[in-house]
Amino acid sequence: MRLFLFTNFFPFKGSEPFLVNEFNYTHTYFSNIDILPLYGQLEDTSIKAIVHQPVFEKFKATQILSKGLFNFKNFGYHFKEVLQLGLIWQAKKLYWNISGCLIARAFQNHPIFNLIIKQSKTETCVLYFYWGDGMVNAIPYLVEKANVVNLKIVIRFHGSDLYEHFKSNYSPLRKEIFKHVNLLCTVSETGKNYLIQKYPEVQSKIFVSKLGVAKNEFKSLNSSETITIVSASSIIPLKRVKLIFESLQLTKTKINWHHFGAGEGLRELTKIVKNARPSLSVKLHGLVTNQVILNFYKQNPVHLFINLSTSEGIPVSIMEAYSFGIPAIATNVGGTGELVNNNNGRLINVDCDAQSIAKTIEELIQKPVEEFTKLKEEAHRKFESDFSAEHNYPLFYEKMLEFK
Numbered sequence: 001m002r003l004f005l006f007t008n009f010f011p012f013k014g015s016e017p018f019l020v021n022e023f024n025y026t027h028t029y030f031s032n033i034d035i036l037p038l039y040g041q042l043e044d045t046s047i048k049a050i051v052h053q054p055v056f057e058k059f060k061a062t063q064i065l066s067k068g069l070f071n072f073k074n075f076g077y078h079f080k081e082v083l084q085l086g087l088i089w090q091a092k093k094l095y096w097n098i099s100g101c102l103i104a105r106a107f108q109n110h111p112i113f114n115l116i117i118k119q120s121k122t123e124t125c126v127l128y129f130y131w132g133d134g135m136v137n138a139i140p141y142l143v144e145k146a147n148v149v150n151l152k153i154v155i156r157f158h159g160s161d162l163y164e165h166f167k168s169n170y171s172p173l174r175k176e177i178f179k180h181v182n183l184l185c186t187v188s189e190t191g192k193n194y195l196i197q198k199y200p201e202v203q204s205k206i207f208v209s210k211l212g213v214a215k216n217e218f219k220s221l222n223s224s225e226t227i228t229i230v231s232a233s234s235i236i237p238l239k240r241v242k243l244i245f246e247s248l249q250l251t252k253t254k255i256n257w258h259h260f261g262a263g264e265g266l267r268e269l270t271k272i273v274k275n276a277r278p279s280l281s282v283k284l285h286g287l288v289t290n291q292v293i294l295n296f297y298k299q300n301p302v303h304l305f306i307n308l309s310t311s312e313g314i315p316v317s318i319m320e321a322y323s324f325g326i327p328a329i330a331t332n333v334g335g336t337g338e339l340v341n342n343n344n345g346r347l348i349n350v351d352c353d354a355q356s357i358a359k360t361i362e363e364l365i366q367k368p369v370e371e372f373t374k375l376k377e378e379a380h381r382k383f384e385s386d387f388s389a390e391h392n393y394p395l396f397y398e399k400m401l402e403f404k
Helices: 017-029 061-069 076-085 091-108 111-119 134-145 174-180 189-198 200-205 241-249 266-275 290-299 316-323 354-365 369-386 389-401
Strands: 002-007 032-037 125-129 151-157 183-186 206-208 227-232 255-260 280-286 304-307 328-331 345-348
Touching: 002 017, 002 111, 017 389, 032 111, 061 091, 076 091, 076 134, 091 111, 091 134, 111 125, 111 134, 125 134, 134 151, 134 174, 151 174, 174 200, 183 189, 183 200, 183 389, 189 200, 189 206, 200 206, 227 241, 227 290, 241 255, 241 266, 241 280, 241 354, 255 290, 266 280, 290 316, 304 316, 304 354, 316 328, 316 369, 328 354, 345 354, 354 369
Parallel strands: 002 032, 002 125, 125 151, 151 183, 183 206, 227 255, 227 304, 255 280, 304 328, 328 345
Antiparallel strands: none
């Protein structure tokens, strides 16, 4: 049995760190693994798999246009949907249809397309799409030519690749794609319920497969230590890192804030934090590897993790914090409520302003040591019960192999 894994960037550096956790278990179940990233440049990697040349070198419109437009590959399914749904008059939806079509055509023009067709004639091929958009657009074209008896197709859904409001309430070819898929995996119950509501006809194919992180040592705290708060995300509008700073500005306690991550807002944030109140120390670490963040948790006492995103699948960054027993304050979006609660942190309304967030921060960090220790213990317990890689990923692959 051969596994074909389709990713956005993995296994290249700094990409999809949560897939790194999962891949530690992949070759326990598959001896032959092919990986096709959507973006990137082929580089040396020690990973135990065949890594193919990415479909596109960069995430750039010129790349996608040149490779997706200038070939003679099939685009019939996308064109048919344009006509059926009248997308020619719906500019935003038409954009997503064309984007999906270009990716599908570039995929068909990639050597792996014919490799899958060839291999499906003689052995079972599991096609595992790590994201529910992008390369999944090629599925209808692939099943036309491959031996479908030997094709088993799995899609994992996270956040923006699942919820259609991110793409003008439209995702290309969804019903057509779902017809051919054996397993639709969501990372949260919230995601599962969304899919069932939108596509009840495929309910029997939907399975919750929670992400997981490695076990780490529970970190105790000394009550005399300066409060340390960590956040980790891209610095982009939907992550609202600036709001984290504004909230911390309104607290009165001496706090060290560390943010890991970069993005379009880094330059502006760097300027703003220069005006931090005297007892608020800010360290912007920029883009780092996932291991750097884990090492920081191992080497430093951390009191709280904070995530004020307006959208999530379910945050792996909070799972990692919980694996060390670090409570979290997080907005109630996506599947975050399945991870964070008042026993292990605080789940707050996404519309909260800086003043109310500051009040929540102060409420937690001013708790007596015994009460705060209970928060930490509950955070670690939540990791162990629901988000352990050691438990979740074998369960996922065993479910996948039921479709032999």
